[in-house]
Amino acid sequence: MIELDTTDRQILRALVQDATQSAGAIGRALGLSQPAAWRRIKRLRDAGILKTQRLDLDKEALGFGVTVFLGLKLATKGRVSLADFERAVSAIPEVQTVEHILGLYDYRLRVVARDISDFERVLRRRIMTLPGVGDVEANVLLSEERRPGPIG
Template sequence: MTQSLDNIDRKILQLLQRDANLSATELADRVGLSQSPCWRRINRLQEEGYIKNRVALLDRQKLGLSIVVFVNIKLSAHGWNMLNEFEAAIVSFPEVLECWTISGGMDYTLRVVTKDIESYEQFLRRRLLQLPHIQEAQSNITMTEVKNTTQLPLDDL
């Protein structure tokens, strides 16, 4: 899919992932285009799915969400219905920001955010561990955030 991206497309994407509030005029100035061709490129990038959404990134610390936990989940069975049931439940939990299927000894990794350890424990006991077919859950509570970005490495495309 990246074969149809030229250098200007990549520059537009790079700028937008840093600041989605940039106008088409500002983007056009920064990539060396006039406003109309730049606007058309942005629309094409959206239509082709390169730009999925434009969102506001919130500061979880300022909002009082100070705990980030990576939870590795192992299911007791792996039938199609069980996987779908588990995944549907996970999608419904607002505390779970990400859910990945993984290879190795565990089946899923979740990134969970809560306000404090007590809140995480309540989430774990009352919601997550109440799901059927969970054999094991390993919680890894984070300490220091070294890097957290949403910017994809576009230079090598």
């Protein structure tokens, strides 16, 4: 792990706000030259601190108005390979994230759907038919506030 100084943290905060910013724009905002900002960003990437750049799509504008979090417990842990389950559930396009968790449930899924009846279709025809699926608890997302992770 590399040591992060104040400038590194400022660069990370700037990229969390808008990952499409150029090194020149970040440099100007922080009082650095473009090459200096680029070198720092490259160092952060090379160290694995900056993993990917992702697009933040507006799900509602794309017609997906409902987000549901599913707590899912496998009924037959010994008979179903976790890797096989994860591969099968990840192949469902409406499933946005698959998180293997510790607690009451084995997995937490983030599922998007056009509406509640579309979600019911995805649940009944795709998720509940996967091998090993046992108990399921659904929580419908009402609102979301995104916060960047800890930068320090």
